[in-house]
Amino acid sequence: MIPSGIPRLDSFLGGGIPKGKTIMYLIQPEVEGEIFGMQTLYKNLEEGRKGVFITTKSDPQIIKENFEKYGWDISKYGDKLIFVDAYSSLIGSESDAQYLIKNPNDINSYDCIIKEIVEESEAIVTFGSLSSIIDLCGDDAIKHVEEWNKMFNANNAIGVYNFTNWPYSEEVKTKLNEIMNAVIRVGGIGERVILGQYYGILKADWLEKAKGNVMFKIAEPGGVKAVIPKILVTGPFNAGKSTFVRSLSTRSVSVDRMGTTVALDKGHIEYEDITADIFGTPGQERFDPILKFIANEAMGVFLIIDSTKPESFPRAKSMLEKTRAKGLPLIVVANKQDIKNALSIE
Template identity: 45%
Template sequence: MIKKSFIPKLDDLLGGGIPEGVSVIFCAYPGVNSEAFGYQMLNGRLEEGDNGFVFTNIAEPDTITYEFNSYGWDLETMLEEEQVFFVDGSSHFIGAPPNGRYIIEDYSQIEEAVIKAIRDVPNGIGLINNLSTLIDYLGNEDTLNIIKKWNEIAKEKKTTLVYIFTEWDYDKNFIDEIKNSVDCVVHLKTIEERVIIGQGFMVAGASWTKPSDIMVLFFVMQPGGVKVYIPKILVTGPYNAGKSSFVKAISTKSVSVDRQALGTIPTTIAMDIGHLDYKGFFADIFGTPGQERFDLILNVLSKEAVGAFVLVDSTAPETFGRAKEMIRKCRAEAIPKIIIANKQDIPGALAPEKIREMMKLGKDIPIVPAIATEKKGTTEALDVLLTLLYGD
């Protein structure tokens, strides 16, 4: 029987949902709100009528009930009705009154208490929050053995086990072993440029299906929980660099707002808007006007964007200064960016490395040669964007 995950879009990536009795791990880069995923899955299943438990070693049960409440989920009533219970691995250690069906007073008791809890909720769901905190108490080897044992019993009892795991600086082989011990691995990643500007989830593997390897961007709301959103990608650059052509070239559909003829070259005085659907990655594309008097728009848009294409006319080095100014305006809000060296078909076009030299760009800012009007280089540009966003 397939169960829902109650995380938007996740079931689509997992071939429809989660078979009973499987284990799922949410592996989060430090800084990503992984707990919300576990809480949301548990709450969804409880609301469907399943039974469940929460093992906590990160906060006493009252605090977790309060957290659920802040998401708008009523754990308290379900606790009163004994549809869900706690394995309290926290209170004793901070001197608070214990509150759970099973109480941990020593870390050696955790293995057995969780086994009992799994057996108490056949066909239900158990949440282990947090696996990382167990590791440094129990040691790598013991933790792995315990996970394997829990997963076997969960399979037998058809109980879904959900682990919350923060990828601190553990040994890579050990992290791989942890991931190999479970049926399904969901990565929770950050999109960063100096600071975290976005978060996304990707399914790295599932034993029952070949998952789609796309990243879904999300944010967490209180109340509300995990919400997915369509990110904004900015296309910017100096006047006449070919931004409108580029937006058109990468979009499945696009529209140029208020495109008017000013002098001999038609230019955009409001913005180009397009929608990107590339290898399963969806984004709204915003092409900004190049003229300085519209920099306010650039500033506003860059606050919400997760990436930017900066177009330069490879034949017009006199505009590179302006392009750098526009990069700085994007950087003010810190977003990953790719330089598009456009108009490579025109005689005298400078090669990407020459442009890098003239613009004094760091070696790791990608520069992609392109001819936007012929859709040349656009696929490469999109692949570079996905590499930047998806990371390793």
């Protein structure tokens, strides 16, 4: 198995991508998704594998600058990373890439170069834009892609394709889906305005059942980061919600008066490749009417209770109901365990 480099995706894929397989990132046009192939490539460079990047939309120097923009220093890998330039010939420009596709409009001109690269080593070959190759060479390119995939399989190489889901014919889309071992959808939430972005598995032929969707954002530097948009922290008055939010967060803000929160606590967590925003509710009953609005769009809940005050437990249950958070992932935090007379977890 080799890593995808995309947060949480490897766990959905059963540990990563088996050697000899292909993976296609199926990207919604409005979403900035071409970073997925780049991130998969860079992760494998970090692990000592040979990488190949085939660019069809821009000069290799622009691609190198994009890697740097995300904080990925590819210069240290030297000959471990090879660029195949299928762009410069389109605009009549000189190229210093190791491999140059002299006629990018002819799909046959790709074949011998890909064959040579793949047979040299177990490389990870990333196509910056498969959709651009199809646009340049026509639908016949798919037959060649199928042959490339067979070469990858025979040589224990990995093929990684970025494919923007423009309105191609259903025949093209169906055939691409058939010849890829795995297809990862990269899409947006919303119609006219993209409110959020996600990725999820449509297909992985080495799994009995492929599932899993993750919301994400793109950080500069950092690349693709998994995002949990909102986690709710709720519980009775004086249970310790503000302290919990501050302890959990890499940065936080709260409004306190006389030691009691009279507005929202807000915190932000960054853990490995996952980020999340935390919102704490006020515990006083006079704020109950706004609890359901605060909880809107929450993806999970921490319910904070005071272990020394069992009489507050019904209030905690009531707040959980008022936030309409039932059915969401829930963690009950038994706070103040260090105080005398605190109830045990059991």
